[in-house]
Amino acid sequence: MSNVIEIENLTKEFDGLVAVDHVTLNVKAGEVFGFLGPNGAGKTTITKMLCTILNPTSGSVKVCGYDVTRGRDSIRECIGIVFQDSCIDKFLTGRENLDFHGRIYHMGRKTRGERIAEVLNLMELKGKEDIKVSDLSGGMQRRFEVARGFMNHPEVLFLDEPTLGLDIQTRRNLWNHIRTLNEQEGITIILTTHYIEEADYLCHRVAIIDQGKIAVVDTPGKLKEVVGINLISLELASEGSDDLVGLLRGLDWIKEIEWRNSSLELNVEGGEERVLQLVELANEHGFVITAIDLRQPSLEDAFLHYTGREIREDEGSVKGLWKTRMAGRRK
Amino acid sequence: MEAIRVTKFIDPLPIYTMWLRQIKRFLRVKSRVASSILMPFLFLAFLGLPLSFIPGLKIGGMNYLDFLAPGIVGMTLLFSSTMSGVSVIWDKEFGFLKEVLVAPVNRFSIILGRSLGGMTIALVQALIIVAIAMAMGVKISGISGFFLSIVFMILTCATFTGLGLIIATKLSNTEGFMSIMNLVIMPIFFLSGAFFPLQAMPAGIRYIMYINPLMYGVDGLRGALVGGAAFPLWLDFAVLLVLSITLAGLGAYFFSKMEAD
Structure with a gap:
C-alpha cells in the first residue's frame, strides 16, 4: 500500500516550547490511523500541520504527495477536516451546511444533491437534514460535521477528537459511522483522541504520543501484546x-x-x-x-508501558482541559 | 473530482455561497430582523417627529424630521455594515468561516461574498428606513435623488464593512467586541452630522467632522434625498469612493493574511 502521509522529523515550537518533537511516521492509504495521547501531547498541533493550518518549525510533511509548505492548496483539495471545536453553522439546517460546503468546493448543483443524499445515508441522518442545526442533539450535530468533512471526496479525513464531550452511547454510534465511512468510501482517516477505547475500537494503527514525542506506532493488538x-x-x-x-x-x-x-x-x-x-x-x-x-491487557496498559504514566492523569480536571483548549485558540 | 481553480481571484460560486449564507442567516433570526429596524425607527419616531412638531424650529433650513431622516439612514448603514465586518471574528472562532478558511478557495472571494451579503442586508435595512421616514411625512426630492442616494448607501456600506474587517482582523479575541461599539461606532455616529448641521458648528468640531467618513455619507444622502447638503455632492461622492476602496481593500487584505486558527 502506498503512503498517503509521510512525516519526517516534524518539529513545532511555540516561543521556545517544543510542542512536537522530531516526529517521523507514515500513514498508508485506506488506514484509520490514530494519535493517542493526553491533552497537550501535541496531537492537535500535528494535525494542524498536516491540514496546512500551521507551518512546521522544521522537518518535512507530505500529504497526498504534496509538501505542506509548498503544496498547500493542492493538499486542501484532497483533505477533509472535522475540527475539535464545533464549527457548523447552527442557524442553518444540516442540508444547507452540506450544500454550502459543496459549493465552496466547486461541486455543481446536481453533484451536490446526489452527494448530500449519499452522505446523509451513510451517516444515517436522513430525515434530519431540514432541521436547524441548533435544534439537533450534540451527537447529531457532530455527525453532520463528519458528513460535511467527507462530502468533497477527500483522500484523507482528519478527525480531531471527534467524540469529545459526547456520552458513551453517542460515541459508540459515531465510531460505527466512522468505521463504515472508512470501509465504504475507502477514505484514509487520521484520528486524534485521548480516549483509549476510541483508538482501540477504530484504529488500524495507533501512534502513542506523549510530550510531543511518538513513543511507538503499531496496531492496537501488537501494542497490547508487548505489554504482556x-x-x-x-x-x-x-x-x-x-x-x-x-x-x-x-x-x-x-x-x-x-x-x-x-x-x-x-x-x-x-x-x-x-x-x-x-x-x-x-x-x-x-x-x-x-x-x-x-x-x-488494554491499550491503556500499553500507554502506561510506553510512556510510564497513565493517560487519565490529566483527565478529570475540567479546568486543565479548558486551559489547553484556550491556549490552543490563542495560537 | 471536478476541476478546481484554486488560484482564481474572483471565484463566483464561493462568492455567491458566502453571500447567500449571510442572507439566510439574517432572515432566519427573526428577532434580529426586527431589532435592526427598531433603533432607527425609535430615533425617527421619538426624536425626529416630536421635534418637527415644534413651531418655528428649522434646522439646516428645514423641518427637523426631514433633516434627521438621512442621518438615521446613515446610522442604519453604519451599524449594520460595521457589525457585519467585525462579526468575522465571531464567525472565525465559532463558525462556518473556520471551515471555509481551510478550503481550496481564494480568501478574497470568501470575504468578498461575505461582505456583499452584509452590504445587501444593510442596504435593505436602509431602504426600509427610507420607507418608514416617507410614511412619517418626509418628502423625498425626486426619483433621481432616490437612486443617487442608493449610490451613497453602497459606498457608505463598503467603507464601514472595510473598517469592521480591519478591526476584526486586528482584534485577537471576541472580548473586545462590545467596546468597539462604544469606542468607534458611537463617536462616528454622533459626529456625522446626523443630528445637527455641520455648517453651524464652530471650527474645532467641524475639523473633527471632516475626518469622519460617515459625515460624507450622511451629507451625500441628505443632498440626494431631501437637499441641503453642506458639500457639493460630487465631493461627497469622490471622498467616499476613495475611502470605500481604501478601507474595503485594506480589510480584504488583512483578512487574506489572517491565520485560519
Missing part, C-alpha cells in the same frame, strides 16, 4: 509479601512484576490456569490472597 500476554493483579492480606515477590521471580512464566499502589501486577504467559497456580503457591507458603484478577 495477560495481566494478573494480586492483593495480599499479610505483610512479608516481598518474600512472595522473590518466589514469583523464580517462575519463568512470569515476565514482569510490578507494585502498583497496594496490588501486585504480573505479566504472565498463559491464561486462567496461572491463577490457580498462583493461589496454590500462595497457600503452600502461607500467604493469603485477598483478591486476584486476570485480564487481557
Whole structure:
C-alpha cells in the first residue's frame, strides 16, 4: 500500500516550547490511523500541520504527495477536516451546511444533491437534514460535521477528537459511522483522541504520543501484546509479601512484576490456569490472597508501558482541559 | 473530482455561497430582523417627529424630521455594515468561516461574498428606513435623488464593512467586541452630522467632522434625498469612493493574511 502521509522529523515550537518533537511516521492509504495521547501531547498541533493550518518549525510533511509548505492548496483539495471545536453553522439546517460546503468546493448543483443524499445515508441522518442545526442533539450535530468533512471526496479525513464531550452511547454510534465511512468510501482517516477505547475500537494503527514525542506506532493488538500476554493483579492480606515477590521471580512464566499502589501486577504467559497456580503457591507458603484478577491487557496498559504514566492523569480536571483548549485558540 | 481553480481571484460560486449564507442567516433570526429596524425607527419616531412638531424650529433650513431622516439612514448603514465586518471574528472562532478558511478557495472571494451579503442586508435595512421616514411625512426630492442616494448607501456600506474587517482582523479575541461599539461606532455616529448641521458648528468640531467618513455619507444622502447638503455632492461622492476602496481593500487584505486558527 502506498503512503498517503509521510512525516519526517516534524518539529513545532511555540516561543521556545517544543510542542512536537522530531516526529517521523507514515500513514498508508485506506488506514484509520490514530494519535493517542493526553491533552497537550501535541496531537492537535500535528494535525494542524498536516491540514496546512500551521507551518512546521522544521522537518518535512507530505500529504497526498504534496509538501505542506509548498503544496498547500493542492493538499486542501484532497483533505477533509472535522475540527475539535464545533464549527457548523447552527442557524442553518444540516442540508444547507452540506450544500454550502459543496459549493465552496466547486461541486455543481446536481453533484451536490446526489452527494448530500449519499452522505446523509451513510451517516444515517436522513430525515434530519431540514432541521436547524441548533435544534439537533450534540451527537447529531457532530455527525453532520463528519458528513460535511467527507462530502468533497477527500483522500484523507482528519478527525480531531471527534467524540469529545459526547456520552458513551453517542460515541459508540459515531465510531460505527466512522468505521463504515472508512470501509465504504475507502477514505484514509487520521484520528486524534485521548480516549483509549476510541483508538482501540477504530484504529488500524495507533501512534502513542506523549510530550510531543511518538513513543511507538503499531496496531492496537501488537501494542497490547508487548505489554504482556495477560495481566494478573494480586492483593495480599499479610505483610512479608516481598518474600512472595522473590518466589514469583523464580517462575519463568512470569515476565514482569510490578507494585502498583497496594496490588501486585504480573505479566504472565498463559491464561486462567496461572491463577490457580498462583493461589496454590500462595497457600503452600502461607500467604493469603485477598483478591486476584486476570485480564487481557488494554491499550491503556500499553500507554502506561510506553510512556510510564497513565493517560487519565490529566483527565478529570475540567479546568486543565479548558486551559489547553484556550491556549490552543490563542495560537 | 471536478476541476478546481484554486488560484482564481474572483471565484463566483464561493462568492455567491458566502453571500447567500449571510442572507439566510439574517432572515432566519427573526428577532434580529426586527431589532435592526427598531433603533432607527425609535430615533425617527421619538426624536425626529416630536421635534418637527415644534413651531418655528428649522434646522439646516428645514423641518427637523426631514433633516434627521438621512442621518438615521446613515446610522442604519453604519451599524449594520460595521457589525457585519467585525462579526468575522465571531464567525472565525465559532463558525462556518473556520471551515471555509481551510478550503481550496481564494480568501478574497470568501470575504468578498461575505461582505456583499452584509452590504445587501444593510442596504435593505436602509431602504426600509427610507420607507418608514416617507410614511412619517418626509418628502423625498425626486426619483433621481432616490437612486443617487442608493449610490451613497453602497459606498457608505463598503467603507464601514472595510473598517469592521480591519478591526476584526486586528482584534485577537471576541472580548473586545462590545467596546468597539462604544469606542468607534458611537463617536462616528454622533459626529456625522446626523443630528445637527455641520455648517453651524464652530471650527474645532467641524475639523473633527471632516475626518469622519460617515459625515460624507450622511451629507451625500441628505443632498440626494431631501437637499441641503453642506458639500457639493460630487465631493461627497469622490471622498467616499476613495475611502470605500481604501478601507474595503485594506480589510480584504488583512483578512487574506489572517491565520485560519
